[in-house]
Amino acid sequence: EVQLLQSGGGLVQPGGSLRLSCVASEFNLNNYAMHWVRQAPGKGLEWVSGIGSVSGTFYADSVRGRFTISRDLSKNTLYLQMNSLRVEDTAVYYCARKGLYGPRVYFDHWGQGTQVTASS
Amino acid sequence: IVVTQSPATLSVSPGDTATLSCRASQSVSNNLAWYQQKPGQAPRLLVYAASIRATGVPARFSASGSGTEFSLTISSLQSEDFAVYYCQQCETWPTFGQGTHLEIK
Numbered sequence: 001e002v003q004l005l006q007s008g009g010g011l012v013q014p015g016g017s018l019r020l021s022c023v024a025s026e027f028n029l030n031n032y033a034m035h036w037v038r039q040a041p042g043k044g045l046e047w048v049s050g051i052g053s054v055s056g057t058f059y060a061d062s063v064r065g066r067f068t069i070s071r072d073l074s075k076n077t078l079y080l081q082m083n084s085l086r087v088e089d090t091a092v093y094y095c096a097r098k099g100l101y102g103p104r105v106y107f108d109h110w111g112q113g114t115q116v117t118a119s120s
Numbered sequence: 121i122v123v124t125q126s127p128a129t130l131s132v133s134p135g136d137t138a139t140l141s142c143r144a145s146q147s148v149s150n151n152l153a154w155y156q157q158k159p160g161q162a163p164r165l166l167v168y169a170a171s172i173r174a175t176g177v178p179a180r181f182s183a184s185g186s187g188t189e190f191s192l193t194i195s196s197l198q199s200e201d202f203a204v205y206y207c208q209q210c211e212t213w214p215t216f217g218q219g220t221h222l223e224i225k
Binding site: 035037043044045046047050058060094099101104105106107108110111112113 | 210
């Protein structure tokens with residue numbers, strides 16, 4: 001069964017940094033594009049970042065220059081390095097797999113989510 | 121592309137049919153998905169390419185539309201169907217609607 005197991009969230013002061021991890025099971029990251037999606041408290045879903053199965057990284061305007069997406073294929077793990085965190089980055093962060101439905105980005109499997117809180 | 125869902129809340133009795141709407145600010149062709157999210161859980165993909173049910177999704181879920189207007193219909197509502205539903209366009213980088221909360225009447 002495909003699983004995405006997340007870790008690394010927590011409470012950080014504005015301006016601080018956190019790194020999120022997402023370990024994939026029962027599939028290889030090198031065969032799939034992967035993304036991060038967040039959900040602020042009581043709000044809807046917001047796409048944050050993505051990484052292609054072969055190459056390429058992509059970011060929402062709200063996080064470009066502050067967040068970095070990466071992966072370690074030897075560990076089958078996806079990461080999101082978050083720097084210069086702002087109060088408005090507070091959210092549950094999900095890693096999500098892009099399904100093999102052609103070039104369009106549909107998310108067919110999701111991690112359990114991890115809470116990130118930027119507050120003083 | 122801005123995606124707008126209506127209504128924000130829909131109250132329906134078990135066994136009845138619910139129809140949820142989603143509108144895109146410009147044409148997304150058929151590049152639209154629907155997700156279901158229950159409290160404390162991650163979203164679950166229900167429909168992709170506007171009308172194709174994802175693996176394991178019951179046939180009581182049906183979806184249609186193209187261009188800017190889309191709908192998700194859930195017939196014979198079961199207790200487990202009461203949740204928040206999001207649509208997501210992928211004509212460009214993904215954007216989601218604000219969600220429709222389907223509640224028990």
